[in-house]
Amino acid sequence: xxxxxxxxxxxxxxxxxxxxxxxxxxxxxxxxxxxxxxxxxxxxxxxxxxxxxxxxxxxxxxxxxxxxxxxxxxxxxxxxxxxxxxxxxxxxxxxxxxxxxxxxxxxxxxxxxxxxxxxxxxxxxxxxxxxxxxxxxxxxxxxxxxxxxxxxxxxxxxxxxxxxxxxxxxxxxxxxxxxxxxxxxxxxxxxxxxxxxxxxxxxxxxxxxxxxxxxxxxxxxxxxxxxxxxxxxxxxxxxxxxxxxxxxxxxxxxxxxx
Amino acid sequence: xxxxxxxxxxxxxxxxxxxxxxxxxxxxxxxxxxxxxxxxxxxxxxxxxxxxxxxxxxxxxxxxxxxxxxxxxxxxxxxxxxxxxxxxxxxxxxxxxxxxxxxxxxxxxxxxxxxxxxxxxxxxxxxxxxxxxxxxxxxxxxxxxxxxxxxxxxxxxxxxxxxxxxxxxxxxxxxxxxxxxxxxxxxxxxxxxxxxxxxxxxxxxxxxxxxxxxxxxxxxxxxxxxxxxxxxxxxxxxxxxxxxxxxxxxxxxxxxxx
Numbered sequence: 022x023x024x025x026x027x028x029x030x031x032x033x034x035x036x037x038x039x040x041x042x043x044x045x046x047x048x049x050x051x052x053x054x055x056x057x058x059x060x061x062x063x064x065x066x067x068x069x070x071x072x073x074x075x076x077x078x079x080x081x082x083x084x085x086x087x088x089x090x091x092x093x094x095x096x097x098x099x100x101x102x103x104x105x106x107x108x109x110x111x112x113x114x115x116x117x118x119x120x121x122x123x124x125x126x127x128x129x130x131x132x133x134x135x136x137x138x139x140x141x142x143x144x145x146x147x148x149x150x151x152x153x154x155x156x157x158x159x160x161x162x163x164x165x166x167x168x169x170x171x172x173x174x175x176x177x178x179x180x181x182x183x184x185x186x187x188x189x190x191x192x193x194x195x196x197x198x199x200x201x202x203x204x205x206x207x208x209x210x211x212x213x214x215x216x217x218x219x220x221x222x223x224x225x226x227x228x229x230x231x232x233x234x235x236x237x238x239x240x241x242x243x244x245x246x247x248x249x250x251x252x253x254x255x256x257x258x259x260x261x262x263x264x265x266x267x268x269x270x271x272x273x274x275x276x277x278x279x
Numbered sequence: 280x281x282x283x284x285x286x287x288x289x290x291x292x293x294x295x296x297x298x299x300x301x302x303x304x305x306x307x308x309x310x311x312x313x314x315x316x317x318x319x320x321x322x323x324x325x326x327x328x329x330x331x332x333x334x335x336x337x338x339x340x341x342x343x344x345x346x347x348x349x350x351x352x353x354x355x356x357x358x359x360x361x362x363x364x365x366x367x368x369x370x371x372x373x374x375x376x377x378x379x380x381x382x383x384x385x386x387x388x389x390x391x392x393x394x395x396x397x398x399x400x401x402x403x404x405x406x407x408x409x410x411x412x413x414x415x416x417x418x419x420x421x422x423x424x425x426x427x428x429x430x431x432x433x434x435x436x437x438x439x440x441x442x443x444x445x446x447x448x449x450x451x452x453x454x455x456x457x458x459x460x461x462x463x464x465x466x467x468x469x470x471x472x473x474x475x476x477x478x479x480x481x482x483x484x485x486x487x488x489x490x491x492x493x494x495x496x497x498x499x500x501x502x503x504x505x506x507x508x509x510x511x512x513x514x515x516x517x518x519x520x521x522x523x524x525x526x527x528x529x530x531x532x533x534x535x536x537x
Contacts, residue, residue, distance in 0.1 A: 080338065082369040087435065107437040109367040111340040113496045127493065146443070177345065178435060179365040180494045185404075235385065236438045238371045 023270075024054055024159065025193035026117075027071040037061060038068060038193055047071055055142065055158065055241045075117035076161055076194045077140055081240040083110040083188055084233050085165055087178075089223050089248025096251050101223050105232050108178045110165075110188050110246075118191035121277040124258065125184040128168035131256050131276075134249035135207035135215045135264040138163035139230055140194050141243040148234040153227040156239065159196035162264040162272035164189045164207075165246050169255070189264075189274045190244065200226035204267040205250055210260055217250020281528075282312055282417065283451035284375075285329040295319060296326060296451055305329055313400065313416065313499045333375035334419055334452045335398055339498040341368040341446055342491050343423055345436075347481050347506025354509050359481050363490050366436045368423075368446050368504075376449035379535045382516065383442040386426035389514050389534075392507035393465035393473045393522040396421035397488055398452050399501040406492040411485040414497065417454035420522040420530035422447045422465075423504050427513070447522075447532045448502065458484035462525040463508055468518055475508020 023038040025047060035054050036047035045068035051060040055077070087106035088094035094101050116122070124131045142158030165182065166189075172181035200219055207215030219226060226247055233245055256262065256276045263273040281296040283305060293312050294305035303326035309318040313335070345364035346352040352359050374380070382389045400416030423440065424447075430439035458477055465473030477484060484505055491503055514520065514534045521531040 081371055084437070102434070104433060104438075106433065106435055108435045109369060109437045109441060111367060111495055113339055113498065125494075175362060175364065176360070177364055177366045179342070179367045180362075183367060183495060185496050236383075237369055237441060238443050240371065 022059070022196045023193045024059070024076065024196060025073055026076045027073050029066060029071055033074055073118045073192050075115050075190045077190065077242050077244065078115055079112045079242045079244050081243050082237070083112065083114065083244045083246065084237070085110055085182060085246045086229055086248045089229070090217060090221055090250045091223055092221070092251035093249055093253065096253065105224055105229060107233065107236060108182060110183050113185055114183050114188040116186045116189050116274070118189070118272055118274070120189065120274060121186065122166055122189060122256070122274050123186045124256070124276065124278045125168060127180070128171050130169040132167045132169050132253050133207060133209065133256055133262045134165040134167060134253055135205050136163045136165050136246045136249050137200060137203065137205055137219055137226065137266055138190060139226060139245040139247065141239045141245070142241055144238065144240055145234055146238045148231050150227050150231040153230045157230065158241070159194035160198050160200060160269055161190050161194045162192070162266045162269055163244070163246050164262060164264050164272065164274065165249060189272060191272045192270050195269045198268050206265045207252065208263040208265070209254065214254060215250050215252035221250065222248065280317070280454045281451045282308070282317070282334065282454060283331055284334045285331050287324060287329055291332055331376045331450050333373050333448045335448065335500050335502065336373050337370045337500045337502050339501050340495070341370065341372065341502045341504065342495070343368055343440060343504045344487055344506045347487070348475060348479055348508045349481055350479070350509035351507055351511065354511065363482055363487060365491065365494060366440060368441050371443055372441050372446040374444045374447050374532070376447070376530055376532070378447065378532060379444065380424055380447060380514070380532050381444045382514070382534065382536045383426060385438070386429050388427040390425045390427050390511050391465060391467065391514055391520045392423040392425060392511055393463050394421045394423050394504045394507050395458060395461065395463055395477055395484065395524055396448060397484060397503040397505065399497045399503070400499055402496065402498055403492055404496045406489050408485050408489045411488045415488065416499070417452035418456050418458060418527055419448050419452045420450070420524045420527055421502070421504050422520060422522050422530065422532065423507060447530055449530045450528050453527045456526050464523045465510065466521040466523070467512065472512060473508050473510035479508065480506065
């Protein structure tokens with residue numbers, strides 16, 4: 022099931038997206054599926070007539086995982102860490118499909134990072150790997166924008182990975198998906214730049230969720246960005262970056278400077 | 280004005296704390312003062328009859344500032360950073376007065392850090408230093424608990440500074456306070472360990488709020504922990520650490536292991 026958050030006139034609503042590519046219909050859900058479950062209404066819109074927004078704005082946190090693809094760690098001259106390298110992005114960094122990535126004034130080197138994102142569905146702590154599926158709401162595409170220059174000079178990554186618009190998510194949450202063997206692709210202005218698979222991860226998605234849940238209590242709507250495959254590079258004003266993940270869909274965002 | 284959040288029977292409420300030390304009374308406020316302003320009711324409780332909880336659970340983020348006291352930077356063998364060293368703590372790390380600090384299973388070296396905390400009152404971005412007072416709701420005491428062992432091995436500080444209960448806040452928010460010359464003291468089991476003053480900060484409180492607002496959009500209820508003075512040290516099960524800040528009050532928490 023594909024659960025989207027969208028705007029028709031004013032307030033955001035949730036809905037289920039169904040139908041063939043290019044011809045989808047959204048059926049409105051009552052309230053917030055993270056707390057009320059999925060109860061559909063009779064209201065439907067063509068997907069083309071609604072504006073998708075980020076499928077979730079976490080009430081607590083976005084957790085990132087550094088260097089979870091060996092080839093990507095190597096391309097930046099890094100080792101694979103002994104303990105998964107966790108970092109936090111604030112919920113003010115989240116934007117939705119087609120919303121602009123605004124390059125921050127303090128950086129000249131903003132890089133794209135296509136990533137599979139886990140969306141948590143239940144409050145949990147210390148989840149064993151074989152019970153992870155019980156706490157996962159679903160999966161979406163994400164872009165873990167990173168200011169490479171500031172990442173190097175600051176040491177801690179809060180500014181480099183936490184600036185406003187640094188976490189595009191979408192286009193929707195796919196609730197039925199096995200995360201172990203999915204293609205992750207990233208296209209810069211239509212040109213393939215990242216082409217990985219979740220089967221290349223140093224730690225699998227379920228292993229990561231288990232590990233992250235040992236570090237923090239996870240709340241419904243928390244998002245875990247599971248690391249990017251090789252091929253990262255810098256963005257320039259006017260670019261567009263598209264993240265496509267097998268079984269989910271495409272998240273595309275323009276890049277601007279203000 | 281001292282604004283506390285507290286529980287009498289079930290749901291948390293906000294109130295204004297007035298009266299002499301040891302004899303305070305809390306007057307209940309209508310709704311949430313971060314969104315509704317401060318409108319008092321006629322309901323009053325003796326402070327001794329209520330249970331204080333964290334005066335704010337941020338809807339977005341807690342931002343920490345590393346090495347903002349030169350003497351503390353030196354005691355851990357660090358330089359004062361060129362750009363303020365910012366890091367994030369999730370809202371799941373926040374607890375209130377007297378609530379236990381639970382040492383995480385993954386650390387053997389948890390340190391206390393007494394800190395003045397700024398509570399943001401208005402959505403803001405790129406705030407000039409001379410307009411910071413307009414966006415500040417008030418000030419509270421905080422303890423920026425840090426797992427020193429994990430801080431060293433992980434590199435990024437998300438786990439070391441973000442574990443559940445790593446951000447005690449309280450006892451209340453003081454809304455009228457000049458932050459430039461305040462004593463910050465920390466006592467371990469009643470013994471003075473930290474004894475600094477905000478006038479020793481590398482960057483003043485208003486400078487920090489301005490700098491942090493350049494990195495992220497700040498939302499009402501966001502908290503900035505402004506760095507700890509010298510004297511940090513490790514905690515053991517059964518300890519109690521008390522943070523006292525001039526003009527605010529005392530925040531005291533027991534330390535447990537589960």
